[in-house]
Amino acid sequence: EAQVTQNPRYLITVTGKKLTVTCSQNMxxxxxxxxxxxxxxxxxxxxxxxxxxxxxxGDVPEGYKVSRKEKRNFPLILESPSPNQTSLYFCASxxxxxxxxxxxxxxxxxxxxx
Amino acid sequence: xxxxxxxxxxxLREGEDAVINCSSSKALYSVHWYRQxxxxxxxxxxxxxxxxxxxxxxxxxxxxxxxKQQSSLYLTASQLSxxxxxxxxxxxxxxxxxxxxxxxxxTLLTVNP
Numbered sequence: 001e002a003q004v005t006q007n008p009r010y011l012i013t014v015t016g017k018k019l020t021v022t023c024s025q026n027m028x029x030x031x032x033x034x035x036x037x038x039x040x041x042x043x044x045x046x047x048x049x050x051x052x053x054x055x056x057x058g059d060v061p062e063g064y065k066v067s068r069k070e071k072r073n074f075p076l077i078l079e080s081p082s083p084n085q086t087s088l089y090f091c092a093s094x095x096x097x098x099x100x101x102x103x104x105x106x107x108x109x110x111x112x113x114x
Numbered sequence: 115x116x117x118x119x120x121x122x123x124x125x126l127r128e129g130e131d132a133v134i135n136c137s138s139s140k141a142l143y144s145v146h147w148y149r150q151x152x153x154x155x156x157x158x159x160x161x162x163x164x165x166x167x168x169x170x171x172x173x174x175x176x177x178x179x180x181x182k183q184q185s186s187l188y189l190t191a192s193q194l195s196x197x198x199x200x201x202x203x204x205x206x207x208x209x210x211x212x213x214x215x216x217x218x219x220x221t222l223l224t225v226n227p
Contacts, residue, residue, distance in 0.1 A: 041219060045214065059116075059214075102158035103215075105157070107154075107155055
């Protein structure tokens with residue numbers, strides 16, 4: 001089944017404790033992206049990757065890191081999480097960087113930082 | 115720059131029509147529409163590209179007015195399954211793709227029996 005998977009789905013952590021949220025797609029997509037969703041703010045792009053080894057900042061990259069060493073994986077890293085990073089996170093992928101293709105979203109990861 | 119969606123929320127009875135608008139202050143290259151049901155991931159509806167035609171998806175269609183930098187989503191004869199939050203995503207640029215998609219804050223659509 002074609003899909004985008006994220007792990008973990010739920011995570012409660014403490015301020016400053018490094019964490020990684022994994023994202024993997026099995027559709028051979030070139031483009032991958034991370035979004036955070038907060039009530040009343042919609043979806044905001046954190047980082048995106050047009051292909052392996054090429055990443056760029058979205059609208060809200062502060063406090064986050066990403067890496068794209070393999071085509072299928074695009075992990076999101078929070079080196080020192082803070083409470084304002086409590087949010088619902090979505091990973092998404094699309095066939096190519098060109099915008100004529102839809103994005104497929106993962107199921108989401110709900111992160112709480114205390 | 116985040117596009118502005120209106121209305122923020124709308125309540126319909128089954129069978130009624132609705133229009134959701136998405137506008138930007140800058141030139142747009144493309145507009146994307148997604149629907150998100152409560153507790154689920156956003157799901158793609160359609161993409162409208164600069165210079166493209168109005169698109170349709172069963173009873174859901176959309177238009178893209180490049181001169182006004184706005185798009186409208188039309189839901190005709192709404193069904194209970196249309197309930198959810200609708201997001202527009204915009205890509206800036208008068209030229210080609212810049213690969214960055216900025217979403218609006220969403221429009222909550224509720225369809226009642």
